[in-house]
Amino acid sequence: GAGVSQTPSNKVTEKGKYVELRCDPISGHTALYWYRQSLGQGPEFLIYFQGTGAADDSGLPNDRFFAVRPEGSVSTLKIQRTERGDSAVYLCASSLTSGGGADTQYFGPGTRLTVL
Amino acid sequence: AQKITQTQPGMFVQEKEAVTLDCTYDTSDQSYGLFWYKQPSSGEMIFLIYQGSYDEQNATEGRYSLNFQKARKSANLVISASQLGDSAMYFCAMRVHSGTYKYIFGTGTRLKVLA
Numbered sequence: 001g002a003g004v005s006q007t008p009s010n011k012v013t014e015k016g017k018y019v020e021l022r023c024d025p026i027s028g029h030t031a032l033y034w035y036r037q038s039l040g041q042g043p044e045f046l047i048y049f050q051g052t053g054a055a056d057d058s059g060l061p062n063d064r065f066f067a068v069r070p071e072g073s074v075s076t077l078k079i080q081r082t083e084r085g086d087s088a089v090y091l092c093a094s095s096l097t098s099g100g101g102a103d104t105q106y107f108g109p110g111t112r113l114t115v116l
Numbered sequence: 117a118q119k120i121t122q123t124q125p126g127m128f129v130q131e132k133e134a135v136t137l138d139c140t141y142d143t144s145d146q147s148y149g150l151f152w153y154k155q156p157s158s159g160e161m162i163f164l165i166y167q168g169s170y171d172e173q174n175a176t177e178g179r180y181s182l183n184f185q186k187a188r189k190s191a192n193l194v195i196s197a198s199q200l201g202d203s204a205m206y207f208c209a210m211r212v213h214s215g216t217y218k219y220i221f222g223t224g225t226r227l228k229v230l231a
Contacts, residue, residue, distance in 0.1 A: 040223070
């Protein structure tokens with residue numbers, strides 16, 4: 001079956017602009033995570049959805065970042081008034097449930113965001 | 117504080133040899149999960165292996181095994197019979213439960229397999 005997909009693969013924008021990054025999880029996966037990965041670093045947690053609701057948004061850096069998942073499947077990460085420091089790869093991951101055990105996340109290919 | 121530490125920014129290994137990538141973790145939780153992911157230059161994170169905190173046996177998946185030493189809080193990845201295609205970044209991650217499940221990643225180790 002299809003894996004996690006993310007669009008666009010690359011996004012170049014100017015400082016101050018608004019961007020939307022899309023994630024399409026594996027079909028049937030109820031949990032969806034967004035991460036940000038800066039160069040040379042590991043993924044940094046941003047937000048986690050269980051179904052349609054944001055169960056944990058403690059990783060969002062500030063109120064310029066917002067994410068939605070209105071139908072419990074596709075999610076969109078929205079960044080307002082982009083800053084150069086927002087440049088990074090944004091990764092999306094999904095897992096079958098939000099439970100523990102061997103249930104693991106599967107990642108998409110990421111969106112590379114460059115803010116000029 | 118909950119943290120993953122990977123102290124090897126880069127490693128080299130000769131093709132067909134075994135290599136160990138180090139990972140130590142810090143958590144006060146009794147129940148947690150430990151994961152290893154591979155990230156090739158293409159950028160996609162690929163799940164390799166999982167170890168639960170209550171699992172008594174070390175996890176194995178093909179050429180990958182996880183050397184879990186709970187008392188030392190270490191979860192090292194062992195890759196046997198290295199292949200050129202193993203060259204990539206490797207991330208250790210810990211899943212903890214603080215209201216919801218959250219994954220914490222280390223800074224990664226870049227592995228280069230030499231022909």
